[in-house]
Amino acid sequence: xxxxxxxxxxxxxxxxxxxxxxxxxxxxxxxxxxxxxxxxxxxxxxxxxxxxxxxxxxxxxxxxxxxxxxxxxxxxxxxxxxxxxxxxxxxxxxxxxxxxxxxxxxxxxxxxxxxxxxxxxxxxxxxxxxxxxxxxxxxxxxxxxxxxxxxxxxxxxxxxxxxxxxxxxxxxxxxxxxxxxxxxxxxxxxxxxxxxxxxxxxxxxxxxxxxxxxxxxxxxxxxxxxxxxxxxxxxxxxxxxxxxxxxxxxxxxxxxxxxxxxxxxxxxxxxxxxxxxxxxxxxxxxxxxxxxxxxxxxxxxxxxxxxxxxxxxxxxxxxxxxxxxxxxxxxxxxxxxxxxxxxxxxxxxxxxxxxxxxxxxxxxxxxxxxxxxxxxxxxxxxxxxxxxxxxxxxxxxxxxxxxxxxxxxxxxxxxxxxxxxxxxxxxxxxxxxxxxxxx
Amino acid sequence: xxxxxxxxxxxxxxxxxxxxxxxxxxxxxxxxxxxxxxxxxxxxxxxxxxxxxxxxxxxxxxxxxxxxxxxxxxxxxxxxxxxxxxxxxxxxxxxxxxxxxxxxxxxxxxxxxxxxxxxxxxxxxxxxxxxxxxxxxxxxxxxxxxxxxxxxxxxxxxxxxxxxxxxxxxxxxxxxxxxxxxxxxxxxxxxxxxxxxxxxxxxxxxxxxxxxxxxxxxxxxxxxxxxxxxxxxxxxxxxxxxxxxxxxxxxxxxxxxxxxxxxxxxxxxxxxxxxxxxxxxxxxxxxxx
Numbered sequence: 001x002x003x004x005x006x007x008x009x010x011x012x013x014x015x016x017x018x019x020x021x022x023x024x025x026x027x028x029x030x031x032x033x034x035x036x037x038x039x040x041x042x043x044x045x046x047x048x049x050x051x052x053x054x055x056x057x058x059x060x061x062x063x064x065x066x067x068x069x070x071x072x073x074x075x076x077x078x079x080x081x082x083x084x085x086x087x088x089x090x091x092x093x094x095x096x097x098x099x100x101x102x103x104x105x106x107x108x109x110x111x112x113x114x115x116x117x118x119x120x121x122x123x124x125x126x127x128x129x130x131x132x133x134x135x136x137x138x139x140x141x142x143x144x145x146x147x148x149x150x151x152x153x154x155x156x157x158x159x160x161x162x163x164x165x166x167x168x169x170x171x172x173x174x175x176x177x178x179x180x181x182x183x184x185x186x187x188x189x190x191x192x193x194x195x196x197x198x199x200x201x202x203x204x205x206x207x208x209x210x211x212x213x214x215x216x217x218x219x220x221x222x223x224x225x226x227x228x229x230x231x232x233x234x235x236x237x238x239x240x241x242x243x244x245x246x247x248x249x250x251x252x253x254x255x256x257x258x259x260x261x262x263x264x265x266x267x268x269x270x271x272x273x274x275x276x277x278x279x280x281x282x283x284x285x286x287x288x289x290x291x292x293x294x295x296x297x298x299x300x301x302x303x304x305x306x307x308x309x310x311x312x313x314x315x316x317x318x319x320x321x322x323x324x325x326x327x328x329x330x331x332x333x334x335x336x337x338x339x340x341x342x343x344x345x346x347x348x349x350x351x352x353x354x355x356x357x358x359x360x361x362x363x364x365x366x367x368x369x370x371x372x373x374x375x376x377x378x379x380x381x382x383x384x385x386x387x388x389x390x391x392x393x394x395x396x397x398x399x400x401x402x403x404x405x406x407x408x409x410x411x412x413x414x415x416x417x418x419x420x421x422x423x424x425x426x427x428x429x430x431x432x433x434x435x436x437x438x439x
Numbered sequence: 440x441x442x443x444x445x446x447x448x449x450x451x452x453x454x455x456x457x458x459x460x461x462x463x464x465x466x467x468x469x470x471x472x473x474x475x476x477x478x479x480x481x482x483x484x485x486x487x488x489x490x491x492x493x494x495x496x497x498x499x500x501x502x503x504x505x506x507x508x509x510x511x512x513x514x515x516x517x518x519x520x521x522x523x524x525x526x527x528x529x530x531x532x533x534x535x536x537x538x539x540x541x542x543x544x545x546x547x548x549x550x551x552x553x554x555x556x557x558x559x560x561x562x563x564x565x566x567x568x569x570x571x572x573x574x575x576x577x578x579x580x581x582x583x584x585x586x587x588x589x590x591x592x593x594x595x596x597x598x599x600x601x602x603x604x605x606x607x608x609x610x611x612x613x614x615x616x617x618x619x620x621x622x623x624x625x626x627x628x629x630x631x632x633x634x635x636x637x638x639x640x641x642x643x644x645x646x647x648x649x650x651x652x653x654x655x656x657x658x659x660x661x662x663x664x665x666x667x668x669x670x671x672x673x674x675x676x677x678x679x680x681x682x683x684x685x686x687x688x689x690x691x692x693x694x695x696x697x698x699x700x701x702x703x704x705x706x707x708x709x710x711x712x713x714x715x716x717x718x719x720x721x722x723x724x725x726x727x728x
């Protein structure tokens with residue numbers, strides 16, 4: 001779940017992080033009132049859950065309440081990368097002397113929460129990572145020790161912060177980390193953290209992303225979700241416990257399992273079609289869930305055929321088949337349907353579908369070809385060339401010798417010690433190296 | 440003995456009285472897995488799927504000499520179940536549960552690493568050594584004993600590949616689903632090393648997907664350490680950036696973790712990447728020459 005800037009900053013404030021005075025407005029006249037209450041130059045910022053709003057004209061300065069009202073009326077209703085602006089944040093304008101980037105996020109390779117900081121604040125951090133990776137400081141945080149003060153000092157010195165600010169910086173960094181942990185974050189970011197005219201640190205922009213899997217222990221946070229910012233179909237899917245992402249193609253895909261769903265999408269493209277969606281009905285899908293999934297797919301007017309690909313493991317094929325049949329009876333689909341069921345209770349599943357007169361297929365390739373043919377006609381189905389077995393051109397030496405020379409494979413040792421332990425330092429080192437190269 | 444599980448496995452099922460737990464315990468027993476018991480707090484003394492139920496893992500291990508555990512409990516209880524199994528002395532834990540918060544997994548993994556406990560998953564289909572033992576939910580009837588090791592981040596896509604291989608008479612040594620979460624117990628490199636060391640595995644099929652850099656690191660590892668041939672498949676060529684494709688870990692972030700990047704990483708070290716799952720048997724047949 002993504003939080004808006006204003007929600008994120010309010011959250012930060014609870015953890016002792018200084019933020020500018022300000023308020024949210026949904027009408028231009030509110031912005032006027034807020035600006036006059038603040039009594040100084042303000043900045044009007046569109047609240048949309050997408051990056052790059054500044055470049056899109058969603059952030060503007062206003063010198064007085066009149067201007068604030070005018071600017072707000074321009075920004076409200078604006079379309080930023082497909083999202084409509086419904087709210088603006090009216091903040092007192094900051095006098096910026098120095099901009100810092102500070103964030104807490106996950107490092108998948110190190111399997112740690114990390115704090116990232118850079119003296120190049122105010123910019124897109126991915127851009128900084130590409131152009132000047134040496135300007136980015138990363139500190140891994142031990143899950144049992146938490147963020148230690150020596151670490152925040154180390155960061156403060158590394159980004160060249162004035163020594164008089166190190167103590168305040170520690171408070172902010174600790175607050176940001178604690179906030180991240182408390183909300184089950186996947187990102188808590190201050191960009192920029194500024195040194196203002198009075199020589200004080202202040203968070204002028206903020207962003208929080210949280211882990212949807214942890215929502216069960218954050219009942220209070222559900223109210224923060226802005227459903228205006230989601231496609232309605234995605235909202236419904238989420239409420240149904242389905243994983244659905246709308247795409248631009250014409251073949252609706254209903255698949256169990258995320259990996260297989262992606263492979264099925266890829267397959268429609270391989271045979272000349274294009275996927276209308278990603279949809280994973282998940283493990284143990286019940287009949288009503290499958291019916292809801294089918295309604296979701298068919299609600300998309302671009303869908304010209306539906307491809308079901310169900311490989312039963314934890315999902316039983318007879319249940320899925322009953323779900324499909326129940327949904328067909330209810331929805332009365334107007335497009336051709338191709339189904340493929342394999343796995344646990346597959347015989348029962350196929351019998352149920354055959355009785356409902358659905359087109360069935362035995363393999364994924366066959367199912368994908370039938371779906372593409374149903375949409376574009378038999379002639380449009382791409383004939384795949386036979387598997388190419390020409391030798392690949394590659395240089396075997398790239399990374400091999402150096403690593404192998406350092407650590408020859410010692411099989412007796414490998415047995416005594418789980419390989420995870422051995423490969424960890426080497427793996428993480430090479431990761432940073434390859435990352436640095438890429439960026 | 441192939442890898443991780445086999446005839447020697449004495450399995451304990453955590454969450455055995457739940458709907459999925461009981462259903463799949465029956466399936467595992469039917470396949471021939473040696474399931475010695477199960478746990479559900481508060482239901483000790485009862486029976487489920489024909490095996491005794493205990494209140495705690497410690498009790499169950501003391502009574503049954505279990506040496507591995509599989510977890511079918513809901514996500515909010517899964518970390519606790521993993522800690523309980525580790526503290527009861529089990530050295531192999533398989534967690535099927537989907538939706539464990541990632542911050543919990545960071546602590547779980549750090550704790551297990553200290554105790555030298557191997558965790559497979561979470562959010563995974565488990566593993567199977569065909570003809571010996573099935574620990575998880577991979578449908579047994581599609582598997583055939585043989586010499587191909589399979590390691591994959593997804594569940595049902597793995598079945599697809601096993602099915603395609605079995606249909607061509609190509610058997611598997613062990614199939615390992617490592618799970619689709621950003622932080623899991625076991626990664627590609629761990630399993631590749633085990634397959635490399637396993638005399639019953641002739642070659643390996645690796646099934647990856649978008650997100651993270653586990654495949655790229657696997658490619659480096661293959662170049663440096665593997666003598667056995669590896670064939671790969673990557674799902675998500677058509678996945679858009681910035682969207683989580685079902686699996687918590689399947690997301691292209693900041694332009695990194697794309698299918699194209701992973702395919703290039705494999706091809707750069709001589710690993711063939713199939714265009715679609717049903718092409719894998721052809722590539723495997725080629726690699727076996």
